Amino acid sequence: MSQLSRAAMKWSRLMETAQPNRRLPSTFFLSPKLFSTEASDSSLGSADDQFFRIPDSGSVYGRVNNITKFTTKSDIINVLEGCNLNPHNLKVEYTRTYLPKSMMVEFPSRSAYDAAVKSINRKGRLFNMIRADKAQWDITTPYDGKVILLQGIPRNALIDDVERFLSGCHYDSSSIQMFVRPTDQGPIRMALVRFPSQALAMHAYITKNRGFCLNNQITLQVLH
Incomplete structure (x- = not known):
């Protein structure tokens, strides 16, 4: 066999091994992106992201910290001026021995919550407010001074x-x-x-x- 014939046979074998194995499922040759561990829709986000996302409409809830036993609902309403709040929009959270530890606030809208954040920042952050959800609001007992x-x-x-x-x-x-x-x-x-x-x-x-x-x-x- 000539040197040229041996080279042709070698090239033919290489081409055969490069063909896909017909016994493997066709999905084996699909794009590796389909096997990615990342979510297919990045807009879904994690559960934590969804918790901290502020809704565009409906009530929004916050927790005001750094209150004392002398802090009243009127004090918080005055600090959060321009948020359209009344005493029924606030609930005091107490420890097991009934020392006030924080105050839950129900804002009528996202814009009211944003106004509250700006008001607290503008007044030197005498109080600290963090986001809360409706479940936390619901489990807080309203005593309402009664x-x-x-x-x-x-x-x-x-x-x-x-x-x-x-x-x-x-x-x-x-x-x-x-x-x-x-x-x-x-x-x-x-x-x-x-x-x-x-x-x-x-x-x-x-x-x-x-x-x-x-x-x-x-x-x-x-x-x-």
Whole structure:
């Protein structure tokens, strides 16, 4: 066999090995982009991205931090001027021992939320606000100045004793809840009592704060 014939046969074998294997599925030869681990639609984003995305319409929620026990809803409304808020758009979040820790705010629109951010930045960031969602707003109990916390109730006191302590006040007797909370001074027995209005709750606070239930002096706190 001549040298030229041997070269032709070698070239023929190389061409055959370069052809796709017919026994493999056709998808094997498709573009590698179809096997990418990246999402096919980048506009979907991650769950975190969707949480922090502010909706263009509907209510928008925020959490105002750095409040103290003396911070009122009116204080926050004054700071967030121009946001079209009223007291019903705010809920105070409390710790387990009922110290105020933050305030949830329901803004009527995205533009109102943006105005609140600008207002906080303009006023030196006395408070700090972060985004929240509707679920966080929903689980926050609204007290609205109609609930009073009684602290220091004797361990042996009954609901009847609490009712005698509140004699002369107009309240919902079925709303009384008694419980114990750990504090720096040790476990303290407390009670929550709901009143029909803010005025009636404030009347009870003025007339009963520092009064005695059995032999214990009771401290009252209005929850907002």
